[in-house]
Amino acid sequence: MNTQELKQEFAKIFKNQTAPRVFASPGRVNLIGEHTDYNGGHVFPCALSFNTYVVIAPRADKKVRLYSANFEKLGIIETDLTHIHYDKSQNWANYPLGVLSVLLKREYPIKNGFDMLFWGDIPQGAGLSSSASIELVTATALNTVFDLRIPMFELTKIGQEAENKFVGMNCGIMDQFASGMGKQNHAILLDCNTLYYQYAPLKLNGVSILLCNTNKPHNLIESKYNERRAQSEQALADLQKKLKINALGELTEEEFDKNAALVIDPVCRKRAKHAVYENQRTLRAVKALQANDLEAFGKLMNASHVSLRDDYEVTGKELDSMAEAAWKQPGVIGARMTGGGFGGCVVALVKNDAIENFKKNVAALYTAATGYTPDFYIAQAGDGAREIKE
Ligand code: GLA
Secondary structure, rough: OOHHHHHHHHHHOOOOOOOEEEEEEEEEOOOOOOOOOOHHHOEEEEEEEEEEEEEEEEOOOOOEEEEOOOOHHHHHEEEEEHHHHOOHHHHHHHHHHHHHHHHHHOOOOOOEEEEEEEOOOOOOOOOHHHHHHHHHHHHHHHHHHHHOOOHHHHHHHHHHHHHHHHHOOOOOOHHHHHHHHHOEEEEEEEEOOOEEEEEEEEEEEEEEEEEEEEOOOOOOOHHHHHHHHHHHHHHHHOOOOOOOOOOHHHOOHHHHHHHHHHHOOOOHHHHHHHHHHHHOOOOOHHHHHHHHHHHHHHHHHHHHHHHHHHHOOOOHHHHHHHHHHHHHHOOOEEEEEOOOOOOOEEEEEEEEHHHHHHHHHHHHHHHHHHHHOOEEEOOOOOOOOEEOOO
């Protein structure tokens, strides 16, 4: 839907007479640096040109009414500024309500209710952070409409807190950061230990970022994700008995290898190995990109997938079949799972003139292996959360 259509839909659903405002916040794809964010390592995502849009207008009373044109059947979800709480039956609306709840808890002056219509073109359940985009578009809209004057950097942390404390998914900062701070034609190198970040231009010369959706919903992700996080924390605690470190991301591969035996449980040891090696790989990959060495970048992407498959164990049959099919194709620079795992997308760098054959061949191999039909999208690196003014 374009802005005009979104406003018409808003008027039809809410019959609110106040002139509404429109906001957008994108999904993201992580190019490399997976399961490193909550381990104090680096990530290298870019925001996408797929977005969640919001149309919002304040109300004179305390009512909060939310509607998603992607979940029409759920209708308007209505609550009150004084009754914001998590409820599974609120479904998607727990994300905006989580953000509202964090803002209210921090005593930001939101005194009136509001009507908010959501609509997005980010493929859902594909590991492209549609939920972080809902959080960031909500935070940006409320920040602007209620003149809260919170910097975007802080809004990303509010989004993460909503997800951690309200929704109960113990995610790191990557998705919210990419959605809030994304920049057209750039990826972001973010040090999740210090939150220092730099934009890196994506000059891919004849190569595209292709998203290969397994169409396997990653619905088990919350429990497995929280388990991986706990295993990494256990490994860190074991290492801290000897090493003065705050996060796995502070270790080089050599330092880790020398001290790996301190981690008692072999499963936790593998998890920590991934976190340390993946962080170093990410730094190398960004250097390779800056030196226009795409071949080296691609090899590091492949190695990242292998580590996520064998040491972190978050891939599964679908992501592995997709990545393996991608690796076999002419014109592929590199391919790996992206996001939390257990389904969702593989991200591949593919030479432009090879894309059509790549899609055909990968789809055939992937469907033969799994029974699922994949989808492919070319990713454009888009801007972060913003108001859309005509
Ligand atoms: C999910 C989380 C992120 C990050 C990735 C894995 O997308 O929301 O914080 O941990 O998984 O890299």
